[in-house]
Amino acid sequence: MLWSVFNKMRSTIWMLSIFGLVVNPALSEETIAPGPFTDTECVNCHTERNPKLIRQWRQGPHAADPGSGCGSCHGDRHKDSNEKARKDQSCASCHEGPAGHSYSLSKHGVINHLNEDRQDWNQPLQRGKYRAPTCSYCHLHNGDHGNTMAPSHGPEVRQWICSGCHSPRYVREQFANGKRQLEIADLKVKEGEELIASAVDMQSGALTELKQRLIRHRRNVLFGVGHQSPDHQWWHGQPALDGDLIRIREAVSEFHRKAPLERPFSRSPGDN
Amino acid sequence: MRYRLKLIALPIVALLAVSAGFVYVHWSKGGTGAGLYSRHWSPDPVQGYWDPENFYQSTEIVEGIFEAELCVQCHEGITPGIVADWRASRHALNIDPVSCNDCHGSDHQQLRLPTPEVCGKCHGKQHGEFQDEARYGFPSHVLAMERALDAPHFADKPKAEVQSCVQCHSVATKCDSCHTRHRFDAAEARRPEACVTCHSGPPHPDDETYFASAHGQLYRAEGSDWDWSKPLIKGNYKAPTCAYCHMDGGRHQVAHKSLWKFGLREINPHTSKNQVLRKRWIKLCSDCHEESKAAQWLTDLDQERKQAWKKLYKAEAVLKDLRSEELLRPAADERPPYPMGSLWQRERIGFFEGQASAFYNVSAIERDYFEMWYFENLGAYKSAAHGSMAGIKSGHDKMAASLDRIETKAKELRNLFEAEQKGEIAPAPSELWMKGAYTDYNRDHN
Numbered sequence: 001m002l003w004s005v006f007n008k009m010r011s012t013i014w015m016l017s018i019f020g021l022v023v024n025p026a027l028s029e030e031t032i033a034p035g036p037f038t039d040t041e042c043v044n045c046h047t048e049r050n051p052k053l054i055r056q057w058r059q060g061p062h063a064a065d066p067g068s069g070c071g072s073c074h075g076d077r078h079k080d081s082n083e084k085a086r087k088d089q090s091c092a093s094c095h096e097g098p099a100g101h102s103y104s105l106s107k108h109g110v111i112n113h114l115n116e117d118r119q120d121w122n123q124p125l126q127r128g129k130y131r132a133p134t135c136s137y138c139h140l141h142n143g144d145h146g147n148t149m150a151p152s153h154g155p156e157v158r159q160w161i162c163s164g165c166h167s168p169r170y171v172r173e174q175f176a177n178g179k180r181q182l183e184i185a186d187l188k189v190k191e192g193e194e195l196i197a198s199a200v201d202m203q204s205g206a207l208t209e210l211k212q213r214l215i216r217h218r219r220n221v222l223f224g225v226g227h228q229s230p231d232h233q234w235w236h237g238q239p240a241l242d243g244d245l246i247r248i249r250e251a252v253s254e255f256h257r258k259a260p261l262e263r264p265f266s267r268s269p270g271d272n
Numbered sequence: 273m274r275y276r277l278k279l280i281a282l283p284i285v286a287l288l289a290v291s292a293g294f295v296y297v298h299w300s301k302g303g304t305g306a307g308l309y310s311r312h313w314s315p316d317p318v319q320g321y322w323d324p325e326n327f328y329q330s331t332e333i334v335e336g337i338f339e340a341e342l343c344v345q346c347h348e349g350i351t352p353g354i355v356a357d358w359r360a361s362r363h364a365l366n367i368d369p370v371s372c373n374d375c376h377g378s379d380h381q382q383l384r385l386p387t388p389e390v391c392g393k394c395h396g397k398q399h400g401e402f403q404d405e406a407r408y409g410f411p412s413h414v415l416a417m418e419r420a421l422d423a424p425h426f427a428d429k430p431k432a433e434v435q436s437c438v439q440c441h442s443v444a445t446k447c448d449s450c451h452t453r454h455r456f457d458a459a460e461a462r463r464p465e466a467c468v469t470c471h472s473g474p475p476h477p478d479d480e481t482y483f484a485s486a487h488g489q490l491y492r493a494e495g496s497d498w499d500w501s502k503p504l505i506k507g508n509y510k511a512p513t514c515a516y517c518h519m520d521g522g523r524h525q526v527a528h529k530s531l532w533k534f535g536l537r538e539i540n541p542h543t544s545k546n547q548v549l550r551k552r553w554i555k556l557c558s559d560c561h562e563e564s565k566a567a568q569w570l571t572d573l574d575q576e577r578k579q580a581w582k583k584l585y586k587a588e589a590v591l592k593d594l595r596s597e598e599l600l601r602p603a604a605d606e607r608p609p610y611p612m613g614s615l616w617q618r619e620r621i622g623f624f625e626g627q628a629s630a631f632y633n634v635s636a637i638e639r640d641y642f643e644m645w646y647f648e649n650l651g652a653y654k655s656a657a658h659g660s661m662a663g664i665k666s667g668h669d670k671m672a673a674s675l676d677r678i679e680t681k682a683k684e685l686r687n688l689f690e691a692e693q694k695g696e697i698a699p700a701p702s703e704l705w706m707k708g709a710y711t712d713y714n715r716d717h718n
Contacts, residue, residue, distance in 0.1 A: 128352025165353030180432030242632035
């Protein structure tokens, strides 16, 4: 019975299959050569298919860097290219240091790491599809290749992404607190830079190094806040900045104390 | 007669003093903040999420009483992530599911963030153990928030800044530090990564030191294939993890075997109380190793601590000498005061004087000692306790270098002072530490 129905419909089924393959190549991976593809080949093809995506990519920092083309994240084969790019590892190989470390220590990073095998990486980067946000979930949300966490995307986009799991008020408060933490770190940098600037006569290598440390530790606070790593907000951030200020003050105060000692014969004009 | 009067007066005075003390502590906890200095600070708006018992206030935007499926229907659209998470949890899969309102309440204008007490209604054993951990004192999970709020620098620094502290110290006030919401998976909490968000960084590099050890290496290589649904008992795991050792048998008391107290202060490892703790460790290690070997490792750790304290005390003595010779700059009265003031202004040196809170606006040599004690020493301790040989060496090398630096700097300070005396130069008290963009802001924002 079933067989006879199939026989009768055979031509229709073939027609539909061929129609599907020709008109909608996405229905079948077989129509696309397996690769490998060069970055130029990817861009050429996808400029026609996903012009918006290519535009977003071109405007971002990755396009400007010759070392980070499509293949850096997606690999050079078509199969599994999206799954591959969605995983944190594809970012971690370049974004080492505090950027990657702060995320991998965060609860989001930990949950993802522990659930990697259970997660369906075929899912689009949308709300409700992931147990915890990955790098790409936040920064390439919904496949947007223009860094959805960048300030240029506006606060509403960030609010939308985070509130897929957290209450709108929670997200608002966390962002506001993060901003205040950064403002405080900025005040420390300002205090340090003003101290250094006030010591006009004593510009030294040590002070330049301290200035760089201020910038580095302020950056740790930023990563700590953005990736929700208390360790980076605090131990690599705020108290580290406090330490920098102490060392800058020490240099300045010792300079002032030593100055009169190094001029033993100088007298004020009234002495003579 | 007079003697008898004294005999009666003394206990009365003592009683009055003790009661006055209690009244004062009670009064001091009645401010806008929480803890001993609560009258000197007000919370940052975000603090309610870290310490719900003290500071969380429900939103009043949505009106109504909601339960179970009604909550889910709405939140599936608003916060789909947590609904998906809850659906995959044991709470949802239970024959009698634990629904949103069971933990959060059903009146949307009076929602609560679940505290350990709320979880404890069902998880009584774990909550009971957790509460009981307080008898081991600090460091412990259950007292973590209390200790954070009672630190002078917490009261002093801008409240937005010290939210970083309470994120980790909220392990005392919420269960989801380890059992992340809304899956609350015990298997996830058993894995070492569940601890590293807080147990990382310079004062407690538990992550680095454990992962560098033979135990950690084994976990890294094979851990993802182990069955994490198994309880934390002998035979279930090929190598020990954080939880296997510190919460053996699933006991919710990380301080249950806390012998060396985080390496923060010197302890006598052989008191009768500590003998009990030693036996607990040996019993635990002998799940896999010979008892005699385990005992030897404890002795090794004692030795490492002895060496560390030898260096630390030397540095502490240098600092205390400088203090008594009045050579520390800024001097105590050249430093911005704490908001709660102090009857006796002096530089705080070492654990018992609370130097852990004095890491900013102090002299550079004090900061050097703080880093030696808090970062290098604690790093060495964690390495020794977790079995990272390279970490022990690097920690002790760094401590030796710091001690050297501190001694050299002390000499320089003395020379500078002598030269000033010789030249009859008396620098005026410095304002340097009292002003600055952050320093000014700090003073106005408690």
